Amino acid sequence: MADPVTSKVLIHLATLTTDEDGRRNLLILFSIPIALVLLILMIFAYILASPLSFIAGFFTNPNEMAALQAFRAEHGDKVRLQTGAVILNGKYPMPAVGVITSPYGQRIHPVTGKLSFHTGIDIAPEWHSEIKSIANGQVVKVGIDNNYGNYILIKHDYPDETFYSFYAHLSKIFALPDQEIFTGDIIGLEGGDPELDPNPGTSTGHHLHFEIRTSRLSWSHTDPLPYLYTPKGSEEEGNSIEGTQNNH
Numbered sequence: 001m002a003d004p005v006t007s008k009v010l011i012h013l014a015t016l017t018t019d020e021d022g023r024r025n026l027l028i029l030f031s032i033p034i035a036l037v038l039l040i041l042m043i044f045a046y047i048l049a050s051p052l053s054f055i056a057g058f059f060t061n062p063n064e065m066a067a068l069q070a071f072r073a074e075h076g077d078k079v080r081l082q083t084g085a086v087i088l089n090g091k092y093p094m095p096a097v098g099v100i101t102s103p104y105g106q107r108i109h110p111v112t113g114k115l116s117f118h119t120g121i122d123i124a125p126e127w128h129s130e131i132k133s134i135a136n137g138q139v140v141k142v143g144i145d146n147n148y149g150n151y152i153l154i155k156h157d158y159p160d161e162t163f164y165s166f167y168a169h170l171s172k173i174f175a176l177p178d179q180e181i182f183t184g185d186i187i188g189l190e191g192g193d194p195e196l197d198p199n200p201g202t203s204t205g206h207h208l209h210f211e212i213r214t215s216r217l218s219w220s221h222t223d224p225l226p227y228l229y230t231p232k233g234s235e236e237e238g239n240s241i242e243g244t245q246n247n248h
Contacts, residue, residue, distance in 0.1 A: 081174055081185040084132050090229040092134040093183065095167060096190060096208045098125030104223045110204050119221040120166065120211030127206050128172075129190045134165050134227070139179045139187075140216055148209060149201030152187055153216065163227075164220075166211035171197045 086093035102110075102122035109116045137156040144150055148168035152175055155164050171191025175181065191197035193206040200206075212224040 081179075081181070081187065083182065083184045084130050084186045086132065086184045090227065092227050093132070094123075094228055095134050095165070095210050096123045096125040096129055096131050098123045098129070098208070100124075101207065104221075104225065111202055119218075120168075120209050121224050123208045123210060124206075125190055125208065127190065127193065130186045131167055131170060131188045131190055131208055133181045133183060133185045133187050135183050137165070137181050139175050139177050139181060140164070142173055142175065142177050144199050145201060147202045149192060149197075149199045149203065150188070153213075154181055154187075155216065164213040164216055166209075166213060168192075168209040168211075169197075169201050169203055169207060171206075 087097060088094075100121050101124045102118055104118060104121050106115060107118050108114070133154055135154075135156040135158075137154040139152060140155045141153040142151070143153075145168075150170040150173050151166065151168040152170065152173060153164055153166050156162065167188065169190070169192030170188035171193075172189040173187070174189075175185075175187045181187065190208050191206055192200045192203040192209075194200045194203055197206065210224055211221050212227050214220045214222055
């Protein structure tokens with residue numbers, strides 16, 4: 001048998017469902033927790049879209065935010081980008097000219113010494129080489145991260161596919177958020193030297209960390225090589241694009 005308090009609650013709920021105003025109040029009553037759950041999920045999705053260390057650095061490292069503010073103050077809201085020569089080995093051109101020193105997939109992390117998954121490829125061009133956008137698109141994020149250093153995320157929206165390209169360990173950035181980008185535009189300069197470059201991130205030497213993502217979420221990474229190289233898979237080609245050094 002229910003106690004008096006429980007009985008009163010049940011009677012009250014039953015009364016609410018007997019008239020239109022009561023049903024409306026009951027709907028509002030149950031909508032509040034659903035809205036709270038959706039809000040929490042949206043916040044969680046936003047956090048996943050950015051490296052967690054960047055979220056932490058946003059609050060703990062004012063120098064990084066000052067660097068971004070200084071960049072915007074110097075360049076304003078628009079930057080006129082130069083277009084560099086492109087090298088086309090596949091569907092999209094290379095973001096930099098250099099040897100791939102660390103491929104996509106499982107590897108021993110060169111800093112921690114532990115087995116981990118490399119979410120992109122490392123390209124080792126000449127120090128401070130020009131980094132170019134691989135396709136037309138729009139900059140969706142420019143940031144500074146403890147792992148990636150200075151980075152740019154660009155959205156490419158084509159009729160047959162939508163994807164994102166990610167460029168990290170940049171010594172300089174020439175693009176701003178929301179800026180329209182064209183294939184071959186020079187968006188920054190390669191960096192990542194822990195001794196000589198500003199905001200190198202976690203790196204043992206200068207290089208470009210490059211990713212392809214299927215969404216702006218950091219875990220949506222996929223192998224970049226099918227985007228940059230034709231799927232011939234010859235032994236000679238494999239030797240020409242992969243090196244033996246791991247930078248990050």
